[in-house]
Amino acid sequence: MRKTKNISLDTMVTDFILLGLSHPPNLRTLLFLVFCTIYVLTQLGNLLILLTVWAEPKLHARPMYLLLGVLSFLDMWLSSVIVPRLILNFTAASKAVPFGGCVAQLYFFHFLGSTQCFLYTLMAYDRYLAICQPLRYPVLMNGRLCSILVAGAWLAGSIHGSIQAALTFRLPYCGPNQIDYFICDIPAVLRLACADTSVNELVTFVDIGVVAASCFMLILLSYANIIRAILKIRTADGRRRAFSTCGSHLTVVTVYYVPCIFIYLRAGSKSPLDGAVAVFYTVVTPLLNPLIYTLRNQDVKSALRRMTAGR
Known part of the structure; x- marks a missing residue:
């Protein structure tokens, strides 16, 4: 908590300096290459998934893969x-970010992250619907409803990002202007x-930590019911296929939510581990998805093989 200061307009900062990740100077070139490689592979990998879902009729007609395509996007x-922006920290380029650029980065980061x-x-x-309510699934989760839910997620994410950016930058910033982080968060x-x-x-x-934790608990509740339903499947092959379908999503959720909750439920922390x-x-995580x-997904692998074979 800070005490309010008397501030004049001419002392307000016009840009911020992102200090980036702490690293030994002799590793700068290596880290530059590593993060460049990660970025390129992330874009190519997610683009491949997006094109596969779009090009394969059996995939883009199913809500599960429509959601996967949106996730890749x-x-x-x-x-x-x-x-x-992180890569620039490993070059000789200026680390200054205009005030408006910092606002935009924080907004889009929280908009996309919350979505x-x-x-x-x-x-x-x-x-949950596909495994626990298989007979009613086509009615309960059709393409139109799936599109509406996705649009609602985008809208909620946009509202969340706007609230966070507005609340953060309604405060006065009169210096120093060095952000000890690699993004404006x-x-x-x-x-x-x-x-x-x-x-x-x-x-x-409340808005980030509790919402993220609540979503995570809803996911765990869904999977508790899913696991119970899977264990009732009589055939070993049926159980294996069901676990395989859910395993990918559960893995992705774990590697995303656990670090997110770790960061935002400890908002006052200054631990170097946070970075x-x-x-x-x-x-x-965007690279791993x-x-x-x-x-882990047999349908996606089959569709990729058909695409590469030109069928």
């Missing part, structure tokens, strides 16, 4: 909001505010 944009949160919950609900930016940040910290805890955890769910779904 989100991953491509989320990676583009974070990684290029992804809601999408994971929808994917769990879709799997709420906890790091709030440390520079020249005003009381207790309300913002409370909103961050590494944030890199994992903002940079590495297409790999996880490709390696």
Whole structure:
């Protein structure tokens, strides 16, 4: 919490300096190449999934794969909001970000990230209906309803991002302007505010931490019912296929939600571990998503083989 200061307009900062990730100078070139490679592979992998879902009639007609396509689209944009700016920190380029650019990055980061949160919950609900209500599934989750739910997730994400950006940058920033982080994110930016940040910290805890935790609990509840239904399947092959379908999504959810909750339920933390955890769910997870779904999902693998064979 900060005490309010008397601030004149000419002391307000016009840009921020992103200090990036702490690293030994001799590793700068290596880290530059590593993150460049991660970014390129993330874009190519998610684009491949997106094209596969779009090109294969059997996939884009099913809500599960429509949601997977939307997830790949989100991953491509989320990676583009974070990684290029991170890569610049390993070059001689200026680390200054205009005030408006910092606002935009924080908005899009939370817009896309929260939309992804809601999408994971929808994917769990879709799997719950498919396995626990198989006979009613075509009625309960059709293409039109799936599109409406996805649009609702985008709208909710946009509202969330707008609220967070507005609340964060309504505060005065009069210096210093160095953000000890690799992106303009709420906890790091709030440390520079020249005003009381207790309300913002409370909103961050409730709106991000509790919402993320609630979505995660809903997903776990869905999977508790799914596992119970799978165990009732009589054939071993049927159980294996059901677990395989759900395993990909559950793996992705775990590697996304656990670091996210770790960061935002500890908004006041200044631990150096926070940066590494944030890199994992903002940079590495979008790379892992297409790999996880490709390696574990038989339908996607079959569609990819047909695409590469030209059939």
